[in-house]
Amino acid sequence: MTKIEVTVDGAKYADDVEPRMLLVHYLRERLGKTGTVVGCDTSNCGACTVHVDGRSVKSCNMLAVQADGHEVTTVEGLAQDGELHPVQKAFHECHALQCGYCTPGMIMQSIDLLNDNPNPSEEEIRTGLEGNLCRCTGYHNIVKAVQTAAGGAQ
Amino acid sequence: MTATQERTSSGEVGRDRRRKEDQRLITGRTRWTDNIQLPGMLHLAMVRSPFAHARITSIDTSEAKAATNVVAVLTGEDVKDEQGSLPNAWPITPDQKAPPHPSIAVDRVAFAGEIVAVVVARSAAEARDAAELVDVDYEELPAALDLKDAANDTTLAHPDLGTNKSAFWKFDSAEAGTGGNVDEAIEKARGDGIVIEREYRQQRLIPAFMEPRSVVVDPTGEQITVWSATQIPHILRFLMAAVLGVSEAKIRVIAPDVGGGFGGKLQTTPEEWATFMAARRLGKPCKYTETRSESLMAGHHGRDQWQKLTLSATKDGTVTGLKVELLADMGAYISLVGGGVPVLGAFMFNAIYKFPAYQFNCQTVLTNKTWTDAYRGAGRPEATFAIERLMDELAVELGVDPLEVREKNWIKHEEFPFITVCGLEYDSGNYEAATAKAKEMFGYDELRAEQQRRRDSGDPVQLGIGVSTFTEMCGLAPSRVLGSLDYGAGGWEHASVRMLPTGKVEVITGASAHGQGHETAWSQIVADRLGVAFEDVEVLHGDTQIAHKGLDTYGSRSLVVGGEALVKAADKVVEKAKPIAAHLLEASADDLEFSGGKFSVKGTDKGMAIGEVALATFAAHNLPDGVEPSLDSDATYDPVNFSFPHGTHLCAVEIDTETGGVKMRKYVCVDDIGNIVNPLIVSGQVHGGLVQGIAQALFEEAVHDEAGTLVSASFVDYLVPTAADTISFDTAHTTSPSLTNTLGTKGVGEAGTIASTPAVVNAVVDAIRHFGVDDVQMPCTPARIWKAIHAHDQGGGTPTPGDAAPHFDEQDVADRTAGADDTAGGAQ
Numbered sequence: 001m002t003k004i005e006v007t008v009d010g011a012k013y014a015d016d017v018e019p020r021m022l023l024v025h026y027l028r029e030r031l032g033k034t035g036t037v038v039g040c041d042t043s044n045c046g047a048c049t050v051h052v053d054g055r056s057v058k059s060c061n062m063l064a065v066q067a068d069g070h071e072v073t074t075v076e077g078l079a080q081d082g083e084l085h086p087v088q089k090a091f092h093e094c095h096a097l098q099c100g101y102c103t104p105g106m107i108m109q110s111i112d113l114l115n116d117n118p119n120p121s122e123e124e125i126r127t128g129l130e131g132n133l134c135r136c137t138g139y140h141n142i143v144k145a146v147q148t149a150a151g152g153a154q
Numbered sequence: 155m156t157a158t159q160e161r162t163s164s165g166e167v168g169r170d171r172r173r174k175e176d177q178r179l180i181t182g183r184t185r186w187t188d189n190i191q192l193p194g195m196l197h198l199a200m201v202r203s204p205f206a207h208a209r210i211t212s213i214d215t216s217e218a219k220a221a222t223n224v225v226a227v228l229t230g231e232d233v234k235d236e237q238g239s240l241p242n243a244w245p246i247t248p249d250q251k252a253p254p255h256p257s258i259a260v261d262r263v264a265f266a267g268e269i270v271a272v273v274v275a276r277s278a279a280e281a282r283d284a285a286e287l288v289d290v291d292y293e294e295l296p297a298a299l300d301l302k303d304a305a306n307d308t309t310l311a312h313p314d315l316g317t318n319k320s321a322f323w324k325f326d327s328a329e330a331g332t333g334g335n336v337d338e339a340i341e342k343a344r345g346d347g348i349v350i351e352r353e354y355r356q357q358r359l360i361p362a363f364m365e366p367r368s369v370v371v372d373p374t375g376e377q378i379t380v381w382s383a384t385q386i387p388h389i390l391r392f393l394m395a396a397v398l399g400v401s402e403a404k405i406r407v408i409a410p411d412v413g414g415g416f417g418g419k420l421q422t423t424p425e426e427w428a429t430f431m432a433a434r435r436l437g438k439p440c441k442y443t444e445t446r447s448e449s450l451m452a453g454h455h456g457r458d459q460w461q462k463l464t465l466s467a468t469k470d471g472t473v474t475g476l477k478v479e480l481l482a483d484m485g486a487y488i489s490l491v492g493g494g495v496p497v498l499g500a501f502m503f504n505a506i507y508k509f510p511a512y513q514f515n516c517q518t519v520l521t522n523k524t525w526t527d528a529y530r531g532a533g534r535p536e537a538t539f540a541i542e543r544l545m546d547e548l549a550v551e552l553g554v555d556p557l558e559v560r561e562k563n564w565i566k567h568e569e570f571p572f573i574t575v576c577g578l579e580y581d582s583g584n585y586e587a588a589t590a591k592a593k594e595m596f597g598y599d600e601l602r603a604e605q606q607r608r609r610d611s612g613d614p615v616q617l618g619i620g621v622s623t624f625t626e627m628c629g630l631a632p633s634r635v636l637g638s639l640d641y642g643a644g645g646w647e648h649a650s651v652r653m654l655p656t657g658k659v660e661v662i663t664g665a666s667a668h669g670q671g672h673e674t675a676w677s678q679i680v681a682d683r684l685g686v687a688f689e690d691v692e693v694l695h696g697d698t699q700i701a702h703k704g705l706d707t708y709g710s711r712s713l714v715v716g717g718e719a720l721v722k723a724a725d726k727v728v729e730k731a732k733p734i735a736a737h738l739l740e741a742s743a744d745d746l747e748f749s750g751g752k753f754s755v756k757g758t759d760k761g762m763a764i765g766e767v768a769l770a771t772f773a774a775h776n777l778p779d780g781v782e783p784s785l786d787s788d789a790t791y792d793p794v795n796f797s798f799p800h801g802t803h804l805c806a807v808e809i810d811t812e813t814g815g816v817k818m819r820k821y822v823c824v825d826d827i828g829n830i831v832n833p834l835i836v837s838g839q840v841h842g843g844l845v846q847g848i849a850q851a852l853f854e855e856a857v858h859d860e861a862g863t864l865v866s867a868s869f870v871d872y873l874v875p876t877a878a879d880t881i882s883f884d885t886a887h888t889t890s891p892s893l894t895n896t897l898g899t900k901g902v903g904e905a906g907t908i909a910s911t912p913a914v915v916n917a918v919v920d921a922i923r924h925f926g927v928d929d930v931q932m933p934c935t936p937a938r939i940w941k942a943i944h945a946h947d948q949g950g951g952t953p954t955p956g957d958a959a960p961h962f963d964e965q966d967v968a969d970r971t972a973g974a975d976d977t978a979g980g981a982q
């Protein structure tokens with residue numbers, strides 16, 4: 001067991017974890033942050049995407065111990081004072097989700113993409129989301145949501 | 155309450171309402187089955203067979219049992235007297251051969267991935283670790299892997315059955331009295347007409363829903379509670395009770411938030427059975443969540459057919475007959491509705507056309523692969539692919555535009571309702587209108603001109619235009635028809651509307667959404683019907699203790715069947731409220747009219763909102779004599795017919811003839827799905843459906859090696875398209891309201907998937923037809939396209955560059971030797 005201290009969605013946690021525990025399992029099972037989900041075992045689907053120190057990370061591809069001393073944001077920590085994040089709003093507005101399973105990861109990845117490139121082209125959006133799979137939407141409305149959040153959807 | 159009534163809206167149906175479901179899904183406030191943690195919960199891990207076919211000679215569980223925090227290890231031997239056989243609800247013929255289907259294999263495994271032992275431990279990680287310690291000895295048996303070989307009984311998938319042939323199912327229009335004799339039509343065409351003969355491959359696909367399947371069973375308490383990531387909580391409850399010998403009333407099934415299904419969660423699974431048996435034995439809540447590789451390997455697959463097709467026509471292009479001979483790979487077991495999937499396509503090969511003679515023959519075949527069952531479209535994509543590919547081939551033979559030969563043969567709009575050669579009555583449609591609109595949006599003539607320019611100049615990038623004018627039968631289904639097809643259940647749906655004293659409305663539906671947006675669409679329907687606010691309607695579903703009755707969600711049935719049940723239940727509420735309102739308004743019920751949520755006395759300004767009637771009914775202080783104090787109403791609706799959406803899909807692809815690379819340039823579809831409840835939700839269904847159909851055409855295939863192991867058992871190798879692989883679509887609608895339900899709606903859940911596959915493959919073939927190509931086997935990978943282009947070279951051309959995933963190349967070769975000769979050299 002290794003002792004870690006992490007900040008998740010603004011709250012501080014201290015825990016003893018098994019060294020092999022993945023960050024995503026720590027979030028889900030120890031902290032009850034079940035908004036972040038698991039979709040694969042090969043780091044291909046992106047369903048587990050969170051931010052670590054403000055950058056998107058696949059939390060199935062990182063150990064909980066590696067998050068020691070870092071700040072993690074999940075989809076549950078995006079809304080501030082009951083106000084949705086603009087990307088959350090855009091996903092709702094553009095019908096960019098159906099079953100919603102890929103959605104937490106898609107939203108986290110989209111935010112990261114827009115942080116890097118506030119005015120992406122359609123192609124840049126599509127490439128930027130390449131690591132996140134969605135089986136329901138055909139991506140059409142996800143792309144639209146990112147454009148809308150960027151203010152560029154005309 | 156009056157405040158509520160003032161917000162009363164009308165015209166909800168047809169509005170692009172944003173979804174009610176979204177709030178919890180975009181904030182992570184979700185209830186996936188795997189989230190559930192219960193006190194003392196135990197976790198399961200499966201030991202699975204690495205062999206496609208083997209005898210289990212011994213299983214040593216002692217080391218696993220001794221591992222830390224392991225509570226139990228169950229083998230097939232341990233549960234053989236209680237596990238029964240997983241159900242097959244659709245035996246398509248009385249003499250269908252189906253091997254018993256244990257959830258945990260007892261002495262033999264029939265596909266790689268089959269469960270041979272179950273480890274139960276205090277944590278999932280400990281269960282998985284201990285699963286590695288279970289020592290199973292196998293004696294490998296020859297495996298039946300190739301579908302055509304299996305159909306010849308070369309190797310037996312289940313030696314005890316003595317054959318791999320499960321069932322032969324036939325429809326013949328002459329025998330049924332619905333059309334002519336197809337063999338005569340073909341014979342005649344051989345003399346003085348045109349005969350097109352082709353063989354197409356429907357590759358094996360994997361539904362690949364994003365949420366892996368998960369099940370929790372809690373045996374504490376009076377009812378055993380089962381949470382499952384399933385599309386079919388009601389069917390699961392009924393069949394668990396029937397097979398496992400528990401009273402149905404003692405089982406409660408809950409499908410909480412479910413992350414997609416596409417048919418892949420229309421199943422009663424060995425994993426559900428094993429978890430149930432473990433929980434029952436141990437008296438503790440048990441959970442099993444599959445990994446992605448388990449999901450791809452052991453969740454059911456879809457498609458997997460060889461299609462032999464013979465189409466006859468007169469010299470002017472009028473089709474005179476179509477004969478279909480299918481081989482359908484069932485995999486190792488005949489699963490819930492797996493045997494019936496090809497039969498769902500039986501009446502759709504004739505599609506939108508007026509064929510006078512038709513015959514459908516299907517042989518279902520057992521192999522030692524993962525079993526197959528419904529995948530989005532189930533039977534109908536296969537049928538649509540075949541006929542839409544053939545119509546293109548006929549157009550080439552005639553030297554006319556592919557839309558022209560279609561129009562020559564399709565049902566004209568003034569001919570509806572039309573009874574097809576299969577005896578189905580298409581209620582409404584307008585193929586001319588959808589096609590005209592699609593052509594205009596697409597810029598059809600300009601693209602054809604560009605194609606010609608590129609041909610003439612020998613441009614290395616060639617343009618192909620693909621057409622698909624599809625229809626399908628959905629809205630499953632009239633119970634009598636299902637009965638006549640030997641399906642084990644009916645096709646009705648149930649709804650209840652409960653009027654709460656505060657004026658809010660609770661709607662209970664037997665449909666079980668897993669991404670389709672029922673909570674929103676059902677609210678719109680009820681808001682209109684009862685004249686209450688959209689926000690005041692709450693839709694409950696997916697828990698058999700709340701929605702006690704239903705037949706769940708698949709086959710594009712929820713709106714056209716479940717929505718109609720809802721309309722009927724809502725109308726009953728109004729009927730029940732009317733005498734009470736009349737009594738309270740001191741008027742005769744005959745003088746009342748109901749509109750905009752209000753009962754008014756004709757010719758006066760006296761009136762009362764339905765919410766007020768609900769409160770008065772709740773108080774029950776002043777009701778007419780003999781009237782029960784309740785407005786709540788139920789309806790169970792059995793559809794009178796299938797639903798027949800249709801549409802015209804046009805696809806343009808660019809093919810780099812030097813590399814075989816495909817780039818989708820434009821995709822236009824105009825779907826006629828009758829009246830639309832929520833255009834936003836419809837657009838989502840169409841986009842998602844299109845990409846799944848496009849993925850079959852270009853990317854996806856479940857590939858097995860020669861030993862029968864699934865090679866594409868991760869998202870590295872099973873190529874679910876990404877955002878970077880796809881484009882934005884141009885979608886639109888024409889509207890021919892359905893005549894068979896009150897709202898005039900038609901199903902849309904599967905339409906995109908059914909229509910798009912042939913549109914894309916037709917485009918690919920069209921782009922390279924001048925190289926002598928008349929087919930490219932799906933998925934049309936760059937390697938296959940390149941080979942098709944160079945198949946007629948005189949020893950020229952450089953060898954194919956290696957595919958990104960080399961095993962696809964190997965499979966490619968294997969498939970050709972298995973008979974896919976058209977792929978290699980079609981254009982004779």
Ligand code: FES
Pocket residue numbers: 037038039040041042043044045046047048049058059060061
């Ligand atoms: S769970 Fe699939 S990438 Fe992390």
Ligand code: FES
Pocket residue numbers: 096097098099100101102103133134135136137364413414669
């Ligand atoms: S919304 Fe279902 S997987 Fe993306």
